[in-house]
Amino acid sequence: MKKYRLFGVISAVCISLSILYSLVGNSQIPSSRVLISTKPLIEQILPFEAEAEKQQSPVTLTLQAVNAAGKSLENAKISLEILTPNRNPWLTTDFPIVEGTKLLQMNAIAPNGKLEIQQMLPIRGNYQLLVKVSPLRENTFNPYQQTLTLNVRENPIKYKYFAVIAVILLLVGLLGGWIIGGQEKLQEGEIAPQSVRLLLSALTVVAIVTLLAINISAEVAEAHGSEHHSDSSEVIAPSSQKSQGLEISLDGDKNATVGKLANLALQVKDTVTGQPIKDVALQVKAIATEHNLTVFNYKGIPDEQGKLTWKEQFFDGSPHKIEVEATPLPGASRQFTPLKVAQEVEVEAIAPPIYIRxxxxxxxxxxxxxxxxxxxLIQHRRRTPQPREN
Structure with missing residues (x-):
């Protein structure tokens, strides 16, 4: 009987070890994934700077979907969402309304499993890229999703500015403490020496002026988005064109708000049959017209319905122009001269809450x-008599 029990225990241990080995082995089997690369390199990426002296360019993000063997997945559909860094009430960024929101949401057809976009990143912190990969043809590969993290560091020049301001403020406080702590006799009827009263009055005036400056600058920023219009005399392309048997139309929100996504859509179809056209290349650009600055750029193809849809946030509150150029794919049976459509989007700026100001x-x-x-403390130490040594 004891032999049977011992045999049973040994068998149970062997079975358990086999199951554990199988689980460990499966967990180590490589699976399909998304590889990311950036240009410039991640450590060189800096957030968008308003009114920058040098021309700024959006960051190139390249997402490559590969299988377990590291081979690119073909005929894939890639869905991408870019989430901005979370809010930090004590260390706000240049665009506090943008914190903790969606910057971009789009669906792209990737014949070679690659999605490449250019996107301006407005603030510092950790961005999350939610990527979903699915096959265009059923049973080609199993769909999967992955969350990627992209860290954008703060511009080093801002730390220098902060250090300079901190030193100036410390010196102002040091001077005030020196004056207040100095010996000065009170005149009859005075509650504080004249120098102290003058200092406190000056500090009160400075505080009031600072509060006014903060609120006025915030109001000006808010009015900037609601009243500013592009002074450019350039005539933009129409939002819809029919030519050479093609009809291309751009539609979507003509008014947007900072912190929220704007809906945009493009349709390409045959003018005779009304059928969707897929064998065209689409170059999409979002341009901030105030400084002629490209904040988003994507080149791809429409889906099975001849559509390209995406949602985009315009974070800086200035007017934007959406521009799309359609060109024939190399080797396509349908050849035509490039067609261009465009649409203007007015953006409403949102002033930060008072506590952030x-x-x-x-x-x-x-x-x-x-x-x-x-x-x-320095004045107190100077006034305190030092004990004499015997």
């Missing part, structure tokens, strides 16, 4: 306060 003032006050405490 006051965060900077809070930090300024902290630095002045630290400097003032240091000045008071």
């Amino acid at each position: 006051l965060i900077g003032l809070f930090y300024f006050t902290v630095f002045v306060g630290i400097g003032m405490v240091i000045g008071l």
